[in-house]
Amino acid sequence: MNIISDDDAMNQQILVEKIREDFPIFKQKVRNNLDLVYLDNAATTQKPRQVIESLTDYYTHWNSNVHRGIHYLSEVASDMYEKAHQDVGKLIGASMEEIIFTKNTTEGLNLVARGLEQKLKPGDEIVLSRMEHHSNLVPFQIIAKRTGAKLKFIETSNSQLLDIHSAEKVITDNTKLVSVPHMSNVLGSINPMEQISEIAHEHNSLFMIDGAQSVPHIPINVKTLNPDFLAFSGHKMLAPMGIGTLYGKASVLEEFEPLLYGGDMIRSVSYESATWNDLPWKFEAGTPNVGGGIAFGTAVNYLLDLDMHRVRRIEHDLTNYLIKRMKETDYVKIFGPEDINHRGGVVSFNIFNKDGMLIHPHDVSTLLDEKGIAIRAGHHCAQPLIESLHTPATNRISFYIYNTFQEIDYTLEVLENIHTMFS
Amino acid sequence: MDIYRENIIEHYKNPLNHHPMEDATLVDEDLNPLCGDRIKIWVKLDGSTETVESMTFQGNGCAISQATTSMLTEVVPGMSIDEVESISQEDIRELVGVSLSPVRLKCALLGIKVVQAALLKYRANQIKNGE
Ligand SMILES: Cc1ncc(COP(=O)(O)O)c(C=O)c1O
Numbered sequence A: 001m002n003i004i005s006d007d008d009a010m011n012q013q014i015l016v017e018k019i020r021e022d023f024p025i026f027k028q029k030v031r032n033n034l035d036l037v038y039l040d041n042a043a044t045t046q047k048p049r050q051v052i053e054s055l056t057d058y059y060t061h062w063n064s065n066v067h068r069g070i071h072y073l074s075e076v077a078s079d080m081y082e083k084a085h086q087d088v089g090k091l092i093g094a095s096m097e098e099i100i101f102t103k104n105t106t107e108g109l110n111l112v113a114r115g116l117e118q119k120l121k122p123g124d125e126i127v128l129s130r131m132e133h134h135s136n137l138v139p140f141q142i143i144a145k146r147t148g149a150k151l152k153f154i155e156t157s158n159s160q161l162l163d164i165h166s167a168e169k170v171i172t173d174n175t176k177l178v179s180v181p182h183m184s185n186v187l188g189s190i191n192p193m194e195q196i197s198e199i200a201h202e203h204n205s206l207f208m209i210d211g212a213q214s215v216p217h218i219p220i221n222v223k224t225l226n227p228d229f230l231a232f233s234g235h236k237m238l239a240p241m242g243i244g245t246l247y248g249k250a251s252v253l254e255e256f257e258p259l260l261y262g263g264d265m266i267r268s269v270s271y272e273s274a275t276w277n278d279l280p281w282k283f284e285a286g287t288p289n290v291g292g293g294i295a296f297g298t299a300v301n302y303l304l305d306l307d308m309h310r311v312r313r314i315e316h317d318l319t320n321y322l323i324k325r326m327k328e329t330d331y332v333k334i335f336g337p338e339d340i341n342h343r344g345g346v347v348s349f350n351i352f353n354k355d356g357m358l359i360h361p362h363d364v365s366t367l368l369d370e371k372g373i374a375i376r377a378g379h380h381c382a383q384p385l386i387e388s389l390h391t392p393a394t395n396r397i398s399f400y401i402y403n404t405f406q407e408i409d410y411t412l413e414v415l416e417n418i419h420t421m422f423s
Numbered sequence B: 001m002d003i004y005r006e007n008i009i010e011h012y013k014n015p016l017n018h019h020p021m022e023d024a025t026l027v028d029e030d031l032n033p034l035c036g037d038r039i040k041i042w043v044k045l046d047g048s049t050e051t052v053e054s055m056t057f058q059g060n061g062c063a064i065s066q067a068t069t070s071m072l073t074e075v076v077p078g079m080s081i082d083e084v085e086s087i088s089q090e091d092i093r094e095l096v097g098v099s100l101s102p103v104r105l106k107c108a109l110l111g112i113k114v115v116q117a118a119l120l121k122y123r124a125n126q127i128k129n130g131e
Helices: A006-021 A049-062 A072-092 A105-117 A138-147 A164-170 A193-202 A250-255 A290-306 A308-327 A361-369 A383-388 A405-422 B006-013 B063-075 B081-085 B089-096 B102-128
Strands: A099-102 A125-129 A150-154 A175-181 A206-210 A229-233 A244-248 A266-269 A274-276 A332-334 A346-352 A376-378 A394-398 B026-032 B037-046 B051-060
Touching (some): A006 A308, A049 A072, A049 A290, A072 A244, A072 A290, A099 A105, A105 A138, A105 A175, A105 A229, A105 A244, A138 A150, A164 A193, A175 A193, A193 A206, A244 A250, A290 A308, A308 A332, A308 A346, A346 A405, A361 A376, A361 A394, A361 A405, A361 B063, A361 B102, A405 B006, B026 B102, B037 B063, B037 B102, B051 B063, B051 B081, B063 B089, B063 B102, B081 B102, B089 B102
Parallel strands (some): A125 A175, A175 A206
Antiparallel strands (some): A099 A244, A229 A244, A266 A274, A332 A346, A346 A394, B026 B037, B037 B051
């Protein structure tokens, strides 16, 4: 990840200024004529004009159904839609037939849970972690209840990462699936995927990565991480809402039953039976989100042009600076890994008044919002994890490619005012 | 920093009547699932006049939810059950004295919600016991 040298820092700032130009939302004011400081990127990112234009371009010029019409528009739209699968594949080192377009990460995770359900029997085990987003927890709770399979959890190490020793203990020959987050949306931990992947496969288990927070932010190659499945959301990486991807290894997808049945996913149908279409279409029943898919392709190309190493570098520098400045105060508690190399651009924290009393995150985010600063406060769809941190909730700042050091300075200034106000 | 008038922060830091009550007539609690704000209340009733004698609370959560409940413990004693039941959203807004977004209004309403639910149960029990 060091293709960019340190004396490039200045160039990087200029680059970020240029990136910001692409995002129309930063040209408008919020509340009482305030600049928008958008630090809630783990929830969803803003969209560059290229992506917005790509969506309107499809509906303006190419709107038609895909894979059906023997006519000009349908042919072009089908090509564009397939090309988008290729582009998303390129981002993670996969081929087109391994890229299933979904609505979001949640749909991908559920698709695998439901597909697996048909193969599970009592005594089988599903291994998750202690840092799950609800979407990688609840679907498995349900199928475990229905099939009599057991849920097991990889513990978190002192360095706030998934603990390899725990993984070695928890994953056994009874394990049918290991599904864990590459990057925690609460702690920011970048977890050791390669090792867990290896352990899972040694026991002939399937291995799934919840990539909702990693694919948008760090370079990823499915050839090295070797997951059987990888789920992520377009809206967290510049694309519109309502489009996401489930990557599946071709050999595994061949064996998996589709989740939905209908048009587009079949090869031939009689009144009695049907056979399934080729990958990935077998898993994309019905008319898909064509415009969203095409715009997803555009978003991915935007990131590829920028280079994912550069994306990581921008966020790394911002995160490093934020944490350093926070540590200079005596009223901020930061959650997550100490080691910046194992942390993505997500910083959960709490602030206290001078007597050490917690200033509740909802109050903090309301007061930041009055100054045009958008952050997240609450349990971040990871209630069990938040409870294990012994705090009712946290504040969360999360970065993307358009955030600046000035925005951090401004946010810290407002945090200081809040601290004073409550003291 | 308009919405956080000094008195809200004062109530948050030093909440009034912030303890359990041993001889309470009613005890109840509720939480705001969105935020995790939690409030438990104790109310002592004078059965003959159907008025609230005293109220205490404990809980944790944001300044708005805790401060509003703290303010309620001053306002509610002396009121009849009917009067407490008729406290409206508008009344709470006035009590807080600052403008609240819909999400934050829920925080402000948590305390009164618990009190009113407790009184409703009390009334339902009275009817069941044929009083
Ligand atoms: C780690 C993680 N997994 C899954 C999800 C679910 O993503 P979506 O809501 O786009 O389906 C999120 C989103 O917040 C997430 O952070």
